[in-house]
Amino acid sequence: HDLLMSHKEELALLMTLEQGKPMKEALGEVNYGASFIEFFAEEAKRVYGDIIPPTLADRRLLVLKQPIGVVGAITPWNFPLAMITRKVGPALACGCTVVVKPSEFTPLTALAAADLALQAGIPAGALNVVMGNAPEIGDELMQSTQVRKITFTGSTAVGKKLMAGSANTVKKVSLELGGNAPCIVFDDADIDVAVKGSLAAKFRNSGQTCVCANRILVQEGIYEKFASAFVKAVQSLQVGNGLEESTSQGPLINEAAVQKVEKFVGDATSKGANIMLGGKRHSLGMSFYEPTVVGNVSNDMLLFSEEVFGPVAPLIPFKTEEEAIHLANDTNAGLAAYMFTKNIARSWRVSEALEYGLVGVNEGLISTEVAPFGGVKQSGLGREGSKYGMDDYLEIKY
Ligand SMILES: NC(=O)c1ccc[n+]([C@@H]2O[C@H](COP(=O)([O-])OP(=O)(O)OC[C@H]3O[C@@H](n4cnc5c(N)ncnc54)[C@H](O)[C@@H]3O)[C@@H](O)[C@H]2O)c1
């Protein structure tokens, strides 16, 4: 933890250079990534067992918790450090060894973090980083009987492949997959809080975050007022080189990502949505795309049904609370959801009706190492972070 923090600037520079996120976000990710190392170093002291009152007088019943064994960890490019430490932290704390396969788009951050781990005294062989052909490495990890657990963060499609491939050796699998987060703005919301929270939830890492607001549902009574204020806030975002202090929006990870955004925006406009801001490649060229707001989006559009993973905010009008809940849950994803309301009864009622692993109320940035992170439905299996994050790396022995 201390070496990550003392090398914060170098690690952040690596992330900005290979992933593109603005330095201020990269610096924040080092703090976030290091927090998992510190948190789980502490949790290692609390891997408690049990002594169970026996059913027979001459018996003593004991429960131990032991490390599951060798862990295969496969991670994405969008949070090159934190998605690794969110796995390596609990794995090492539970006494497991780890083989990490980082994304081919962000290898340097992974190697730098691993080097710091060796400097910190993590024994050689306890933490390993492998690079190369992802499917081949994945197959090796899935088929090896030495590997007892696969932990994956990435797209839902790849997660399903790994889950299926792990069946042959009955591995424990934890999956952190794609999202399609609704962000519900009710008539009774504080509009400034709603605009600030929706902006943060949508445009973090230029929209390339699994918990990004993917659909912004706005009640009809506040739709015009919210849309106007939200567009004005999006206009304040500064697109540019992540190394420049003024930049708040970097490039997308690659050309394919930009083409996906273009496809989604084109699909929406062809079906009647209207571009309120942006809607095209940025004049900087390369893989920069303008922060975009699309109005009157409906559930027949890709922007509603799929994870855009880019700087595009679809606004979807709704009439009633029941309609908002129905629209919000109308997806196979179930990672994060957000709502903005000043009505406490409504916040409880809607939170409990939403089919998601994480629900933010009047807040767009909810990820923290002390709380359980993970999805329901097809957004994943298991939880990372929090005391619950240890369970996936332990076996219970009676
Ligand atoms: N739920 C979460 O915590 C979370 C966090 C970050 C990203 N994501 C999701 O990840 C996606 C974006 O990340 P990405 O583009 O890196 O995802 P991806 O699935 O394309 O790649 C993720 C990792 O899997 C590897 N991989 C790809 N194909 C593989 C295969 N056949 N076998 C083994 N490994 C393989 C990649 O090399 C990479 O290391 C988005 O859908 C996003 O929502 C989810």
Ligand SMILES: O=C[C@H](O)CS(=O)(=O)O
């Ligand atoms: O992109 C997915 C990450 O899990 C986002 S967060 O940094 O954990 O919020």
